[in-house]
Amino acid sequence: MEALSFLMQGLSVAMDPMLLLYALIGVTLGTAVGVLPGIGPALTVALLLPVTYGHDPAGSLIMFAGIYYGGMYGGSTTSILLNTPGESASIITALEGNKMARAGRGGPALATAAIGSFIAGLIATLALAFLAPYVVKVALAFGPRDYFALMCLSFITVSSAFGDSARKGLISLFIGLSLALVGIDQLTGQARLAFGVPQLLDGIEVTTLAVAMFALGEAFFVAGNRATGDDQVIAIKGSVWMTAQDWARSWKAWLRGTVIGFPIGALPAGGAEIGTFLSYAAEKRLSKHPEEFGNGAIEGVAGPEAANNASAAGTLVPLLTLGLPTSATAAIMLAGFQQFGLQPGPLLFVTNPQLVWGLIASLLIANCMLLVLNLPLIGLWVRLLTIPKPWLYAGIMVFATLGTIGANPSPVELAMLLIFGLMGYLMRVHGYPIAPVVVGLILGPMAEQQLRRALSIAQGDVLTLVGSPLSATLLAFSVLALVVPMVLRMRGKGQMLSQLAAEED
Amino acid sequence: MSGYNPSQRRPDGAALAMAGLLAVLGGVILWDAARLHQTGGYSGVGPGDVARWIGYALLALAVWSGVAAFRETPVRPPRQDAVSVLWVAGGLGAQILLLNTAGFAIATGLLFAFTARGFGKRNLALTIPVGIIFALVVYLVFAGLLKLTLPAGPLEHLFLGK
Amino acid sequence: MKHTLFAGMMAAALALPAHATDYMIMAPASPGGGWDQTARTMQEVLQADGISSSVQVQNVPGAGGTVGLAQFASQNAGKADQLIVGGFVMVGAILTNASPVSLADVTPIARLTGEYEAIVVPASSDIKDINGLVEKLKADPGAVSWAGGSAGGTDHIAVGLIAKAAGVDPTKINYIAYSGGGEALAAILGSQVTAGISGLGEFKAQADAGALRILAVTSDERIAGVDAPTLKESGLDVVLQNWRMVAAAPGITDEQKAAISADVEKMVNSDAWKTALETKGWANTYLAGDAFKAQLDADIASTSTVLKDIGLVK
Structure with missing residues (x-):
């Protein structure tokens, strides 16, 4: 097998001690910067790209791969420990991960995230190496109507992250959808809800909203609860490591997360977040402990974390096979390739196999390095929670604003951070879930644009929405996802009706 | 019902x-x-x-x-300490107002100190200098080593020698 | 009210103390994009060749560059060490966003690089040449869906110009806007749309691999290495270049302008600049002085007309 021998060759090159050192520096830098709220993998790679400049291509590429995977991974740590996602793909991780950390199980949560990321990264990188040409065919077959159907499925399945009250969950979601309207409508160039403020024309940044609602909202909430003192966090209870039961509950979630995340990452208009939403919903449906969801279910950390790392590898599929940069991160990666005078494209696999396989080998090595670096650090990370709160939260506020200031130092952006932070705080106080707001902001524009594109291509024919096998299947799944739980509830009506009555009165 | x-x-x-x-x-x-x-x-x-x-x-x-x-029966929200929340929010406000005139370190140092105040560290004479030094270190790392463009003020110019 | 409040806030807040740097280049976009890369390449070359001892890049993203432009124009009047990178996209964005600040409020120095647009179809398409596409467009404009960049951007403007030149009502074009080049390209490769339009560089690799067919390019003359006619020789009088430029602050003296122009010219003629352009695949379309001024005015006039024709600007 030619591919395999190329991979072995790539691995043997990358095993050079000097190059391993580059890999280590890469993952360390990537993780360190990726931990910061608001600085995702794209900005991390963009910032650190010049650092790789001037080294030999092999070393730079390896460092680069390390930064990419490190940046992707770094977001989960703060998500779990401090309820402040480092980037939008880690939002779902915070839901269960932070609950675990609060119950003193931060160690196992971090471990399942690290090992899940490793396994997903490993499988997805191998899939990238051997399946990329096939995966990309499916990805290209996805047209606007298929994306629209995928968004519908995401909307419905992600509602399982809404918490107990359907009313509050829907209100949160629609607040997110309203915020998504702000800015220039991409398809016609008209400004909506911008009120003449030029800074609003580009809409509300997902990272700004996520950092504000999660990191700042959390800080306000903890400060506000100081009086009652019921926000005690236990740093460690039991072992820092995963128990046998944790393993048993995690491994399937890792694999499912990988299977969901990789193809969605490969979709040109997919995005890592959607994989995490779907993975979370799948775990909640399939879990034997559904009652633990919302209170720290380990599957809810394992699945989405695996999904977001798998989709990071998936993003490279269109980049390496077609030269398509399908995300901000991929666009920066492209710039990185160009730094060495390489144009990724349909011919890269043919014209420059050493390089492609070298990169894939580097990704594998970076992935291992990440595990080696992070597992021993878990004990240390967990101790973050033992820092006295005034210093800890003061530090969180500094880093939360640093991300925004670094990306766009405009007072308007910072004012938005403050306003959304207070909004997140008030919503927490009154029991409205936060995640749906961010979900609405992410999915809303995607769904709207794809719907309008699909209809425009079909010149207004609504039937086009079910006109492809893909879209019809996905919409059928959405209907099932909506109807089946309802039917089940009707059947087990005893419990459900009493619950309904409780809510009505 | x-x-x-x-x-x-x-x-x-x-x-x-x-x-x-x-x-x-x-x-x-x-x-x-x-x-x-x-x-x-x-x-x-x-x-x-x-x-x-x-x-x-x-x-x-x-x-x-x-x-x-x-x-529905109203769910009573947990009792909130408004003063603490206002300190933290005020810290952010101070940062926004001062960021582009006083520079990253001073503005962010105030944010640090006010947040610590909101969480119970009352001694601003201690926390403000600590915050400014902390923010300055952050500035030097991110602007100096990583070339992130952060607003510079008198302190930053002093330390970067520009 | 809100406007003046924000303007005042920005002006007060952003009165940056003067740097002892030779140049501060504003890239009115996020890190990583074309304008940012242009600014950072300038930074590299200006420093490496000793034209300037210290150059800083500042990113002010937003609304097709108009947020950065407004900030640049209002704060830097008379400052000779301030530069801003911009481009053709800005011309359209100023009009569609009804920006209060325009390119007349800064001092354009020179056009640096440029790229021509290419019109493509997937290899499997039954459209063989540009005339085939134009005929389809004339027969039923709605049936020809065009994938390209954001609404009112270069790609959209080019489609409007083509429709007009072909005698088709520009408001009737079925233009599908995508946010990034990658997403539009995926839609074209997947045959989701009839045709695609974007910068030649976006399509070159795919065309070489045989996945796309380039029907025409928007240049004045044929481009070496590209097996496609120009629109002009196909009977459509459309020439369009998506250029990037550098401008200086408003209100600088003629001597200051001359000094900046000389520095930019030195930069463009350096080997480092030529190498950088080559590795990035940018064409050198350097144009300065009155020739650039005339070209700029012509571009603004034609863009304004076509945006009105498409219906994006009232």
Whole structure:
């Protein structure tokens, strides 16, 4: 097998001690910067790209791969420990991960995230190496109507992250959808809800909203609860490591997360977040402990974390096979390739196999390095929670604003951070879930644009929405996802009706 | 539910306020949507249509919230310490106002100190210098080593020698 | 009211103390994009060749560059060490966003690089040449869906110009806007749309691999290495270049302008600049002085007309 021998060759090159050192520096830098709220993998790679400049291509590429995977991974740590996602793909991780950390199980949560990321990264990188040409065919077959159907499925399945009250969950979601309207409508160039403020024309940044609602909202909430003192966090209870039961509950979630995340990452208009939403919903449906969801279910950390790392590898599929940069991160990666005078494209696999396989080998090595670096650090990370709160939260506020200031130092952006932070705080106080707001902001524009594109291509024919096998299947799944739980509830009506009555009165 | 007289109980104020807010938000969106040119082109769905759907959904949610305010038992929110929250928010406000004049370190140092104040470290004479030094280190690492463009003030110029 | 409040806030807040740097280049976009890369390449070359001892890059993203432009124009009047990178996209964005600040409020120095647009179809398409596409467009404009960049951007403007030149009502074009080049390219490769339009560089690799067919390019003359006619020789009088430029602050003296122009010229003629352009695949379309001024005015006039024709600007 030619591919395999190329991979072995790539691995043997990358095993050079000097190059391993580059890999280590890469993952360390990537993780360190990726931990910061608001600085995702794209900005991390963009910032650190010049650092790789001037080294030999092999070393730079390896460092680069390390930064990419490190940046992707770094977001989960703060998500779990401090309820402040480092980037939008880690939002779902915070839901269960932070609950675990609060119950003193931060160690196992971090471990399942690290090992899940490793396994997903490993499988997805191998899939990238051997399946990329096939995966990309499916990805290209996805047209606007298929994306629209995928968004519908995401909307419905992600509602399982809404918490107990359907009313509050829907209100949160629609607040997110309203915020998504702000800015220039991409398809016609008209400004909506911008009120003449030029800074609003580009809409509300997902990272700004996520950092504000999660990191700042959390800080306000903890400060506000100081009086009652019921926000005690236990740093460690039991072992820092995963128990046998944790393993048993995690491994399937890792694999499912990988299977969901990789193809969605490969979709040109997919995005890592959607994989995490779907993975979370799948775990909640399939879990034997559904009652633990919302209170720290380990599957809810394992699945989405695996999904977001798998989709990071998936993003490279269109980049390496077609030269398509399908995300901000991929666009920066492209710039990185160009730094060495390489144009990724349909011919890269043919014209420059050493390089492609070298990169894939580097990704594998970076992935291992990440595990080696992070597992021993878990004990240390967990101790973050033992820092006295005034210093800890003061530090969180500094880093939360640093991300925004670094990306766009405009007072308007910072004012938005403050306003959304207070909004997140008030919503927490009154029991409205936060995640749906961010979900609405992410999915809303995607769904709207794809719907309008699909209809425009079909010149207004609504039937086009079910006109492809893909879209019809996905919409059928959405209907099932909506109807089946309802039917089940009707059947087990005893419990459900009493619950309904409780809510009505 | 039947035979129950809602007036015997005070309505849930928070849910009522939410109903009001949603109604206002829905109204603003509908007003804004009406202002847009309907250039839906071939799709038949223009930028205003989607906004309008969301606007109507918000109005419906406002009604639902309003009804729930009278029917559901209000969940008492946890007691909040408003002064602490204001200190943290004030820290952010100070940072926004000072960032581009006083530079990253001073503005962020104040944010640090005010946040610590909100969490119970009252001694600003200690926390402000600590915060400024901390922010300066952060500045030197991120602006110096990573070339992140952060607003510079007198302190930053002093340390970067520019 | 809100406007003046924000303007005041920005002006007060952003009165940056003067740097002892030779140049501060504003890239009115996020890190990583074309304008940012242009600014950072300038930074590299200006420093490496000793034209300037210290150059800093500042990113002010937003609304097709108009947020950065407004900030640049209002704060830097008379400052000779301030530069801003911009481009053709800005011309359209100023009009569609009804920006209060325009390119007349800064001092354009020179056009640096440029790229021509290419019109493509997937290899499997039954459209063989540009005339085939034009005929389809004339027969039923709605049936020809075009994938390209954001509404009102270069790609959209080019489609409007083509329709006009072909005698088709520009408001009738079925243009599908995508946010990034990658997403539009995926839609074209997947045959989701009839045709695609974007910068030649976006399509070159795919065309070489045989996945796309380039029907025409928007240049004045044929481009070496590209097997496609120009629109002009196909009977459509459309020439369009998506250029990037550098401008200086408003209100600088003629001597200051001359000094900046000389520095930019030195930079463009350096080997480092030529190498950088080559590795990035940018064409050198350097144009300065009155020739650039005339070209700029012509571009603004034609863009304004076509945006009105498409219906994006009232």
